[in-house]
Amino acid sequence: MGKAMKSRFDVVKEADTSGFIVSKQGKFEESAKGDAKSGATEWVRALRERPTNKPFFFWLAALDPHRPYDQNILNDPTGLEDVKLPPYVPDTPEVRADYALYYDEIRRLDRFVGMVIAELKRQKVDKNTLVMFISDNGRPMPRDKTTLYDSGVRTPWIVRWPDKVKPNTVNSNLVSSVDIARTFMDLAGAKYGETFVGNSFMSMLEDTEVSIRSYAFGEKNWHDFSDRCRYVRDERFKYIRNFYPHYPNTPSADALRSPVFRKMQVLRDAGKLSPAQMSCFIKPRPVEELYDVVNDPYELVNLAGRPEYAEDLKRLRLQLKLWQKRTHDQEPEFEAPDEFDRETCLPLPVRHRPRASKAQMLQQFRKTGRIK
Structure with missing residues (x-):
């Protein structure tokens, strides 16, 4: 978390x-x-x-x-x-x-x-x-x-x-997991902005025939x-x-x-x-x-x-x-690299802890053309 x-x-x-x-x-x-x-x-x-x-x-x-x-x-x-x-x-x-x-x-x-x-x-x-x-x-x-x-x-x-x-x-x-937050917020009487994209599923619990999506x-x-x-x-x-x-x-x-x-x-x-x-x-x-x-x-x-x-x-x-x-889902500028070998599952050199942020990886990619 x-x-x-x-x-x-x-x-x-x-x-x-x-x-x-x-x-x-x-x-x-x-x-x-x-x-x-x-x-x-x-x-x-x-x-x-x-x-x-x-x-x-x-x-x-x-x-x-x-x-x-x-x-x-x-x-x-x-x-x-x-x-x-x-x-x-x-x-x-x-x-x-x-x-x-x-x-x-x-x-x-x-x-x-x-x-x-x-x-x-x-x-x-x-x-x-x-x-x-x-x-x-x-x-x-x-x-x-x-x-x-x-x-x-x-x-x-x-x-x-x-x-x-x-x-x-x-x-x-x-039903979708994006519906959970909207439902809980409604039950609590809380206010929320336009970023809450889901639908409340409370009506589905009250009537088994109801559909929300x-x-x-x-x-x-x-x-x-x-x-x-x-x-x-x-x-x-x-x-x-x-x-x-x-x-x-x-x-x-x-x-x-x-x-x-x-x-x-x-x-x-x-x-x-x-x-x-x-x-x-x-x-x-x-x-x-x-x-x-x-x-x-x-x-x-x-x-x-x-x-x-x-x-x-x-x-x-x-x-x-x-x-x-x-949802503004766009093709990323680079492919995030594998952290493990796909056969042995041993960690690869690119695996670091703490992991670099997306912004740091993007900066590295723009500078060197790859992620190390």
């Missing part, structure tokens, strides 16, 4: 972030132990220390289920037979074992969320407290996190508010590796535009270091991956991708070149261009 955000909170308690720091040898040295690695052990205490004479807003950010993963964090760890794998990763014991550890971290996080709900009930404020559970991205696995497929961007969105929202109801219409948009920029992609989707189709198709769909660095990806590299070299499982390695990528997310939820069949979907492609392509114009 940056300084500009920290200044907006009365109290900021940061969890141990050593698990995000990698050495030049590509290894982690976490300082936290046990449940402290979850980033959630102080949540209940924070609730108990709040002033009870005024409304409250808490942003409780967990480290679970970020990598790296540990064995035996639960008394009853997830069995390999309980893992459900998507078709774009190979079904091997190594892959299942890594997914099982991911499941374990989700289950640990679920325990801490339950403790928060229990504390709100103890304080007798749970019925009039809106609790929203979301995630910043998809699984730290190949073809998930840092992709624009649903496995990377369609994240949990669960709301609990007993006084206002009927339990066990589902509104399946489109026809399209949802998203973007991917540099994250460990150079890339630039945009997408737009409606209720049935998703359109992805790859502006740097010369790069493969390389996973995020934490997913690239994973046992899943390491096994995929071995099977790739042996010629034993299916076409769907090869998607992280193939280059160039298609410039355009179009998927029927209703009938093809894993987004495996690219419809962009099929004549019968030409009108859908044209419509979504136009919507994306209009969104880019509205």
Whole structure:
């Protein structure tokens, strides 16, 4: 969290972030132990220390289920037979074992969320407290996190508010993360400027048939590796535009270091991956991708070149261009360089800490023609 955000909170308690720091040898040295690695052990205490004479807003950010993963964090760890794998990763014991550890971290996080709900009930404020559970991205696995497929961007969105929202109801219409701030500001009766581009989703909670948007948009920029992609989707189709198709769909660095990806590299070299499982390695990528997310939820069949979907492609392509114009989304002057090797995931010489700002990198690029 940056300084500009920290200044907006009365109290900021940061969890141990050593698990995000990698050495030049590509290894982690976490300082936290046990449940402290979850980033959630102080949540209940924070609730108990709040002033009870005024409304409250808490942003409780967990480290679970970020990598790296540990064995035996639960008394009853997830069995390999309980893992459900998507078709774009190979079904091997190594892959299942890594997914099982991911499941374990989700289950640990679920325990801490339950403790928060229990504390709100103890304080007798749970019925009039809106609790929203979301995630910043998809699984730290190949073809998930840092992709624009649903496995990377369609994240949990669960709301609990007993006084206002009927339990066990589902509104399946489109919503976007840019709608969150607008909703919270409206609920608080706060004023905001034109920079709030989202829509309040409160009406969706009151009526499961209500829709607040026809399209949802998203973007991917540099994250460990150079890339630039945009997408737009409606209720049935998703359109992805790859502006740097010369790069493969390389996973995020934490997913690239994973046992899943390491096994995929071995099977790739042996010629034993299916076409769907090869998607992280193939280059160039298609410039355009179009998927029927209703009938093809894993987004495996690219419809962009099929004549019968030409009108859908044209419509979504136009919507994306209009969104880019509205948001002043312009081609950057330079490509931010990879910080890791795309095969070994070892840090490259360009990786510095503290990281240079965009302005500093742009100045360097204009002066030397490259980023060092």
